[in-house]
Amino acid sequence: MDEDELIDAVGRRAGDRELPPRASSADVTAFEAVVGHRMPQLLRRLCLEVANGGFGPWEVLSLTDTDDWFGDFLGASRRP
Template sequence: MTDDELILATRARVAGRGLPGPASAEDVTRFERIVAHPMPELLKRMYLEVANGGFGPSKVLSLTDTGKWFGDRADTAMAYDDFAADPDYPLPPGIVPLMNRGCAMWTLIDFRTPDGQMWDWDPNLCCLPHALAPLEQSLAQWLTDWLHDVMPDGPPHRELSSRDCPRW
C-alpha cells in the first residue's frame, strides 16, 4: 500500500472511534526536538492527517496530552521521558515508545530510519538487557498488517536478542 492509501484506510478504520483531532505541525516539531531526530514521514502524516493518537493496533499514543490516554502515559513525550530517565530501560537514542501493549510491553519506532523501523520491548520474555528487539518491519508494513487483520494476538513473534540470556 502507498502512504496515501494507508492514510485513507486508517481514517476509514478509525472513523467513529471518537479519536482526538489531528496533531498540529508545532506538536510534531516540538516532539522531533525532544527526540533529536526527524519523525518518519508516514508517522508524521498519520498524526497530522488522521488523529493525534488512537490509531493502529492497541492504539498509538498521542503526541500531546489530548485528555484521552491510549495507554498508561498521557502522551509519547511522557513515555519517551520515562524510558530515558530509567537506567533499567536503556533505549538507544531515537527509538521512541509508540504503543503500550500492557504488562511492561511496548511497540516502538526508530526515528533514525526514514521508513520507521519497528521494535519490540518485552522484558517478560527474558531480561531487561534483552527486552529490546527489532521487528524487521517498517511502520508501513506494521500498519498494513493491522489494516488486513494479520497482526498476531499477543506479543509479536521475534527472536530473543541474545541466546545467552539466563532465561533462554
C-alpha cells in the first residue's frame, strides 16, 4: 500500500465520524517549530489532507486545540 492509499484508507475509516477541519500549513509549521523538527511525512499529510486530529488509537491527536479533539497526555478523551 502506498502513501496515497493510506491517506484514503484513514479518511474512509473515519467514515461518518465528525472530525475537526484539516490543519493549515501554518498550523503544521507552528507545530514543527515547537517540537523542533519536521513531522513525519505521512502524519503531516494526514493532518493536512484528512483532519487536524480525531483519528488514531485515542482519536485525539491534533496540532492545535480544536475544542473537541485535543490531548497532550496518554488516554486523553474527547472533551464533553
